[in-house]
Amino acid sequence: MYDNSTDDRSARDGRDAEAASAGSADAARAPLDCDATVRRLWDYLDRELSEADMRAVDAHLAICEKCPPHFEFERALLKAVAAARAEHTEAEALRRRVVAALAREGYTVPRNG
Amino acid sequence: MMTADVVPQGASDDPAGATVASTASGEAELAARSRAFEQEALRWLPDVARFAMSLTHSQPDADDLVQETYLKAFRSWRTFHEGADARRWLFTICKRSFLQVREREQRTVEVEGEPELETLAAVRMHAAAVRSGAGDLWAQLDLGPAIERAMAGLPEYYRAVAVVVDVEGYGYEDAAALLELPLGTVRSRLFRARRLLQESLFEYARDAGFAIPRATDPSSRPARAEQEPR
Numbered sequence: 045m046y047d048n049s050t051d052d053r054s055a056r057d058g059r060d061a062e063a064a065s066a067g068s069a070d071a072a073r074a075p076l077d078c079d080a081t082v083r084r085l086w087d088y089l090d091r092e093l094s095e096a097d098m099r100a101v102d103a104h105l106a107i108c109e110k111c112p113p114h115f116e117f118e119r120a121l122l123k124a125v126a127a128a129r130a131e132h133t134e135a136e137a138l139r140r141r142v143v144a145a146l147a148r149e150g151y152t153v154p155r156n157g
Numbered sequence: 158m159m160t161a162d163v164v165p166q167g168a169s170d171d172p173a174g175a176t177v178a179s180t181a182s183g184e185a186e187l188a189a190r191s192r193a194f195e196q197e198a199l200r201w202l203p204d205v206a207r208f209a210m211s212l213t214h215s216q217p218d219a220d221d222l223v224q225e226t227y228l229k230a231f232r233s234w235r236t237f238h239e240g241a242d243a244r245r246w247l248f249t250i251c252k253r254s255f256l257q258v259r260e261r262e263q264r265t266v267e268v269e270g271e272p273e274l275e276t277l278a279a280v281r282m283h284a285a286a287v288r289s290g291a292g293d294l295w296a297q298l299d300l301g302p303a304i305e306r307a308m309a310g311l312p313e314y315y316r317a318v319a320v321v322v323d324v325e326g327y328g329y330e331d332a333a334a335l336l337e338l339p340l341g342t343v344r345s346r347l348f349r350a351r352r353l354l355q356e357s358l359f360e361y362a363r364d365a366g367f368a369i370p371r372a373t374d375p376s377s378r379p380a381r382a383e384q385e386p387r
Contacts, residue, residue, distance in 0.1 A: 083273040128304040129324045132206035154192045
């Protein structure tokens with residue numbers, strides 16, 4: 045389990061976040077505690093949560109000191125992974141090879157104009 | 158495949174003329190198919206090449222995979238619906254080709270655990286890094302080569318999901334369609350892939366001299382492998 049034993053806010057907020065995520069309106073939704081927030085971290089960073097859940101995570105991050113650094117750390121990781129994508133360095137040569145292979149299958153290179 | 162010497166059935170009593178007409182018709186159809194393929198499929202070759210590179214981490218293997226992808230695409234071009242997402246269609250063909258050999262060779266399938274446990278494991282790793290003074294680890298490392306190595310070290314079925322979502326930027330639903338997986342499986346493999354990437358990068362950091370403790374909680378260990386009957 046996520047170690048939030050030193051988190052006073054989390055200790056005070058003992059309401060069940062799972063019950064709150066059962067689709068109830070925002071006004072009735074119990075605030076998320078640290079454990080519930082962190083469990084939603086990657087769904088949140090991927091923007092795959094419902095709007096209500098996104099707002100609930102935002103609300104917790106706005107008042108919590110412990111959770112935001114985790115979110116920033118993982119966000120930075122995802123950004124680095126996206127930036128480090130492997131590029132093909134000989135795309136033109138590859139294209140010629142592919143077109144030659146396709147020609148053996150009957151592909152005819154379209155004429156320009 | 159249409160060739161110049163194919164004679165359609167039911168040729169008329171002017172076989173030579175019919176042959177010429179059918180040959181011309183066949184060539185026109187092939188030319189039209191080639192034009193459409195050029196415009197809708199070949200335009201995505203740089204993207205498919207990059208996708209193949211991300212999957213294989215080997216330019217020669219990527220080249221083979223790209224060629225195979227486009228041959229399969231051309232052969233099945235009639236099944237492609239005009240106006241559909243050609244890039245995603247090509248990525249799906251590429252993914253199938255990439256994984257089908259490996260699925261045949263694979264004898265075990267890891268049991269995928271609850272996705273949120275992977276999230277918690279990753280956060281525990283960061284918490285351990287913070288306690289050892291390396292909370293901003295990414296800013297202190299040259300991540301490019303490390304990520305390249307970490308991605309190449311992922312099992313292919315995790316790497317494919319990580320590439321589709323984290324590199325190519327597809328959402329979960331589109332990724333599930335592209336990868337031909339249930340959405341839940343996409344999510345669980347993606348979160349596992351990210352946790353494994355993070356573990357690999359932390360090992361890289363330890364090799365570089367960062368004193369980051371290893372996670373000892375059982376939930377941070379890889380799932381046990383189960384024998385899949387073949």
